[in-house]
Amino acid sequence: MAVDPSSLHLVLGDEELLVERAVRAAVRDAREADPTAESRRVKVSELTGSELDEMLSPSLFSEGRVVALEAAQEANKEIVEAILSHAGQPADGVVLVVVHSGGGRAKQAKEMPKALRDLGARVTECPKITKPAKREAFVREEVSNAGGRIDAAGVSALIESVGSDLRELAAAASQLVADTDGRIDETAVRRYHQGRAEVSGFAVAEKAVTGDRAGSLEALRWALRIGVPQVLIADALADTVRTIGRVAAAGRTDTYRLAGELSLPEWKVRKALSQARGWNSSSVAEAMRAVATVNAEVKGQAADADYALERTVLRLVGLQGR
Amino acid sequence: MADPDVPDSGVWSEIVGQPGVVRSLLAAVRAADLSVRGDSDTGAMTHAWLFTGPPGSGRSVAARAFAAALQCEAEGGTPGCGQCSACRTVLAGTHADVRVVAPEGLSISVAEMRSLVQAAARRPATGRWRVVLIEDADRLTEGAGNALLKVVEEPPERTVFLLCAPSDHPEDVPVTIRSRCRPVRLSTPLVAPIADMLRKRDGVDDELADWAASVCGGHIGRARRLATDSQARQRREDILRIPRGLQRFSDVFTASSELVRSSEAEAGESGESRDEAEKEELRTAMGAGGSGKGTASATKGANAAVRELEKRQKSRATRSQRDALDLALVDLAGFYRDVLIARSGSTAAPNHPDFADDVAEACSEWTSESTLRRLEAVLYCRRALARNVKPLVAVEAMITTLHHG
Numbered sequence: 001m002a003v004d005p006s007s008l009h010l011v012l013g014d015e016e017l018l019v020e021r022a023v024r025a026a027v028r029d030a031r032e033a034d035p036t037a038e039s040r041r042v043k044v045s046e047l048t049g050s051e052l053d054e055m056l057s058p059s060l061f062s063e064g065r066v067v068a069l070e071a072a073q074e075a076n077k078e079i080v081e082a083i084l085s086h087a088g089q090p091a092d093g094v095v096l097v098v099v100h101s102g103g104g105r106a107k108q109a110k111e112m113p114k115a116l117r118d119l120g121a122r123v124t125e126c127p128k129i130t131k132p133a134k135r136e137a138f139v140r141e142e143v144s145n146a147g148g149r150i151d152a153a154g155v156s157a158l159i160e161s162v163g164s165d166l167r168e169l170a171a172a173a174s175q176l177v178a179d180t181d182g183r184i185d186e187t188a189v190r191r192y193h194q195g196r197a198e199v200s201g202f203a204v205a206e207k208a209v210t211g212d213r214a215g216s217l218e219a220l221r222w223a224l225r226i227g228v229p230q231v232l233i234a235d236a237l238a239d240t241v242r243t244i245g246r247v248a249a250a251g252r253t254d255t256y257r258l259a260g261e262l263s264l265p266e267w268k269v270r271k272a273l274s275q276a277r278g279w280n281s282s283s284v285a286e287a288m289r290a291v292a293t294v295n296a297e298v299k300g301q302a303a304d305a306d307y308a309l310e311r312t313v314l315r316l317v318g319l320q321g322r
Numbered sequence: 323m324a325d326p327d328v329p330d331s332g333v334w335s336e337i338v339g340q341p342g343v344v345r346s347l348l349a350a351v352r353a354a355d356l357s358v359r360g361d362s363d364t365g366a367m368t369h370a371w372l373f374t375g376p377p378g379s380g381r382s383v384a385a386r387a388f389a390a391a392l393q394c395e396a397e398g399g400t401p402g403c404g405q406c407s408a409c410r411t412v413l414a415g416t417h418a419d420v421r422v423v424a425p426e427g428l429s430i431s432v433a434e435m436r437s438l439v440q441a442a443a444r445r446p447a448t449g450r451w452r453v454v455l456i457e458d459a460d461r462l463t464e465g466a467g468n469a470l471l472k473v474v475e476e477p478p479e480r481t482v483f484l485l486c487a488p489s490d491h492p493e494d495v496p497v498t499i500r501s502r503c504r505p506v507r508l509s510t511p512l513v514a515p516i517a518d519m520l521r522k523r524d525g526v527d528d529e530l531a532d533w534a535a536s537v538c539g540g541h542i543g544r545a546r547r548l549a550t551d552s553q554a555r556q557r558r559e560d561i562l563r564i565p566r567g568l569q570r571f572s573d574v575f576t577a578s579s580e581l582v583r584s585s586e587a588e589a590g591e592s593g594e595s596r597d598e599a600e601k602e603e604l605r606t607a608m609g610a611g612g613s614g615k616g617t618a619s620a621t622k623g624a625n626a627a628v629r630e631l632e633k634r635q636k637s638r639a640t641r642s643q644r645d646a647l648d649l650a651l652v653d654l655a656g657f658y659r660d661v662l663i664a665r666s667g668s669t670a671a672p673n674h675p676d677f678a679d680d681v682a683e684a685c686s687e688w689t690s691e692s693t694l695r696r697l698e699a700v701l702y703c704r705r706a707l708a709r710n711v712k713p714l715v716a717v718e719a720m721i722t723t724l725h726h727g
Contacts (some may be wrong), residue, residue: 238715242575245718249572281571285722292719295711 006033007090010116013126014101017166022124023068025098030066037064037095043074049082058091061085072112073104081107102127131289135164142170143184148177150184157189163197186225189229199223201236208313209240209275209287211320215314230298237312238291240275245284247272278321290315332404333387333394333413335523338380338514339544340508347384347506351391351401358450368504369477372459372495373486375508378541381486382424382457384508386413389420389484393449408449419449424457427637432465439473442481452481452628459485460494467496474502510540513671520549539656539673544649557584561650563655563695566680568725578718584652585713589642597635604631644707647717651704657681660696692727699723 006029011022027039040055047069055067067081087096098121104110117123129135136155143150150158150173162172172193180188199222207216223233246262247269255273259266279287290312297308326336328341329348346366351604353366370669371388373381390412391402403409411417421441423430438454446452456462462470474483483503487494490505517535519542520526526549537558538545547554564577608624656673657680663670664685672681684693703720707713 211551235712236714238712242715242718246572246575249570249575282726284571285574285726288715288722289719292706292711293713295715296706296709299710301709 006030006122007095008087008116008119008121009097010113010121010123011099012099012102012113012123013128014103015126015128015166017170018126019099022126023099025124026095027066027068030064034064034093037066037093039066039068041068041070043070044072044079044083047079049078052079052082053057054085056086056091056094056096058094062093063318064095066095066097068099070099071103072098073102073109073214075104075109075112076106077108080106080112081305083112084115084119087116087121100171106131122211129164129166132159135159135166135169138166139169139173143177146174146177148180148182148184150176151186153186154184154189157186158184158193158239160196161189161193188249196222197226199226199228201228201233202240205236205240205312206271206275208237208316209244209279209320211278211317213314213317216317217310220310220313224306230309233309234291234294234298234312237309238288239314240264241284241287241291241316242273243268243272244276244279245281245288248276248280248284279319280322283319283322287316290319324529329400329402332400333390333402333409334400335404336380336387336413336574337384338519339511340380341505343506343508345385346530347388347391347698348400348402351388351394354392354451355401363488370474370483370503371485371498372486372503373505373506373508374488374490374494377546378538378543379490379508379510380542381508382455383542384506385455385484386422387458387518389417389453389455392451392453392482393417393419397459412453419446419451420453420455422455422457425461426641428461428635428641430456430458430462430466432463432469435462435469439469439624442473442483443478445478446480450480452478453484454481455484455486457486459499459520460487461603464496467499471496471498471502474499512540515579516540516542516545523622524550533676535633536671536675537673539652557588557624557650558653560579560584561653562677562680564654564721565724566684568721571725574718574721574725578714578721581650581721582647582714582717585646588646589639593635595637596714597639600635601628601631604628643713647707647713648704651700651707654680655697655700655704658693658700661685661693662690662697665693688727695727696724 009022009026011019011026013019016322021040030037030039042055055065059065072083075083083096083098087098090096098112098116100113102113104112113123129138136152136159139155139158140150158172159169162168163277176184176188176192179192201221201223204216204219204223207219219249220233224230243264246264247258250258250262255266257268258264259269262269294312297312298305302308328344334344334348334639349364349366350368353364357367358365371385373385375381387402390404390409393412394401394403395406396403396410404413408417412420415422421438423434423438442452442454444452458471470483473481475689477483485495485499485503489495490500492500513532513535516538517531520534522529523527530549534549538548548558550583561581564581567573568577604627605624608627623634653674657677660672660677660681661684663672664681665688672678674681688696699720703716706716706719
């Protein structure tokens with residue numbers, strides 16, 4: 001049996017900002033229909049079955065009500081059953097918004113989204129944005145929603161200096177539109193944002209093994225500055241060097257077959273093959289010893305772990321192309 | 323053995339190839355017996371003992387035998403009969419007055435030590451002595467060492483502390499504790515007593531016993547394992563094939579991942595089933611699977627306890643993997659030692675007599691310098707592992723050196 005889709009919403013995913021927006025939109029829609037509607041937000045894990053019943057049952061004067069159930073993936077069996085039974089027979093004037101991350105431990109909680117979909121819920125999907133292209137599109141959309149325009153260089157400059165958190169990106173985008181005349185390019189971004197928000201250990205390692213002395217040191221300093229743990233940087237250095245070693249030692253050029261043999265993802269093999277130019281077996285051996293040493297050093301063997309990392313990066317740069 | 327001061331029966335038969343140690347421990351047990359009866363004290367007994375010796379020489383076994391002999395209830399004859407219930411329960415680790423601390427994780431915490439100190443302050447319940455036996459005293463954290471020190475400094479009248487450590491070097495045992503203990507130094511047991519023990523105790527046939535005793539490097543537990551477990555033999559074989567198997571550079575990576583994987587497997591085999599059983603047991607104890615009022619809140623507490631247990635299990639797994647890897651590295655180091663011995667023309671006994679062919683080949687190909695560099699790399703890798711370096715990274719760095727020389 002399908003219910004009126006305006007009284008049942010499912011917000012599926014775990015991208016916080018988008019979830020928040022979807023919930024707010026659902027509440028707004030309900031308020032539009034009934035301006036006096038009361039809105040409640042509760043975490044499912046804090047609910048008991050009877051509390052839930054009370055919240056979702058019609059009131060004496062049938063005032064409108066919007067109930068948002070957050071973190072529904074943590075519900076236990078009893079609550080899931082209660083939610084589904086209410087969702088199937090909604091009380092008049094009660095709008096139910098279920099926020100679900102898509103995961104969940106218990107079987108029933110995991111299968112709840114499908115059940116709600118079958119009941120005819122209006123679904124808003126908010127999956128985590130992981131692909132750079134999607135993130136860029138998000139920034140572009142944010143800017144145009146705020147009434148401005150941004151060029152490609154501006155987008156990448158903004159992401160580089162603000163980071164990948166959508167909330168921060170959205171805030172920065174609307175602020176930029178307000179501060180400029182609406183046309184945003186790289187210089188406009190640079191005027192307000194400087195530095196780098198995210199540098200991974202792998203970015204450092206990549207620059208080091210390709211012999212980019214200035215770039216690798218800069219990346220390392222940024223990484224340390226923004227608090228990337230030294231151990232992670234050391235691990236990234238080790239992983240990058242040994243991948244080069246393994247790929248180079250295998251000595252084949254068919255990346256797909258190599259990826260299968262070494263059980264590595266194909267893109268990693270391809271990258272390592274291009275990095276492997278400038279390395280030979282003796283310099284790789286030397287580099288492997290260097291990264292093993294720094295692995296001990298960042299775990300308390302060196303007086304100054306930052307310096308140990310810096311020296312190792314310089315060492316790798318020196319070994320490359322030798 | 324006819325010497326009445328060095329019996330080889332009862333609990334004393336557990337101590338392999340250490341006549342001097344047996345003699346002084348037996349004297350101590352006799353003196354302890356006199357002092358309990360209120361007779362004059364000969365001074366052979368004291369309240370704290372530190373057993374040191376190379377790994378596998380049987381430190382904790384000797385300490386346990388000593389504890390059993392102290393508690394032995396047999397009248398007349400040599401104390402430590404191995405037959406009475408006191409002897410048997412001590413050896414089985416269930417005697418009420420013998421507390422054994424055998425860390426399975428990476429260290430002994432101060433909390434653990436404090437509770438132990440409390441227990442140590444009580445008078446013995448059934449036996450004549452309260453014995454506290456700390457295996458791996460080198461794993462005491464600084465705080466735990468200090469907690470122990472307090473009680474070793476002012477020991478309760480009838481409490482005996484037995485500490486075991488690889489050496490009395492300050493890195494292993496704090497000097498403050500060491501200075502309050504009487505040292506018992508075990509030496510590396512010789513081949514013949516080990517082989518003898520394998521034949522008598524484990525019923526291993528002559529050939530296998532001699533072989534296991536000759537390749538174990540004086541490590542009794544290792545000899546036993548090699549003599550009784552065919553998988554352990556296979557693993558050793560695989561490890562000792564590594565030095566001569568490194569032909570191309572790509573062999574470095576296969577050998578390293580193989581070495582790390584096999585040590586993981588060795589540690590994982592027994593570990594995993596035990597982890598699951600422990601978790602299940604804990605969950606049941608915390609009321610999982612129950613129904614009715616209050617079960618929900620009970621399970622919440624249980625999850626925290628399970629996480630706590632998982633943390634301990636992880637520490638244990640890390641340790642057993644490290645131990646397995648360390649054992650492999652010791653075998654590997656033995657190979658390079660053999661090559662060095664062969665090159666120097668010395669007649670010292672080799673570690674791996676059964677790999678003489680490989681050693682001879684290596685001996686003709688490598689220079690002494692490069693062999694020494696390889697040996698250094700193995701030893702450095704052992705140190706690196708103890709310092710928490712990722713096993714694969716440390717092993718790969720080592721094997722690249724083994725390959726290049």
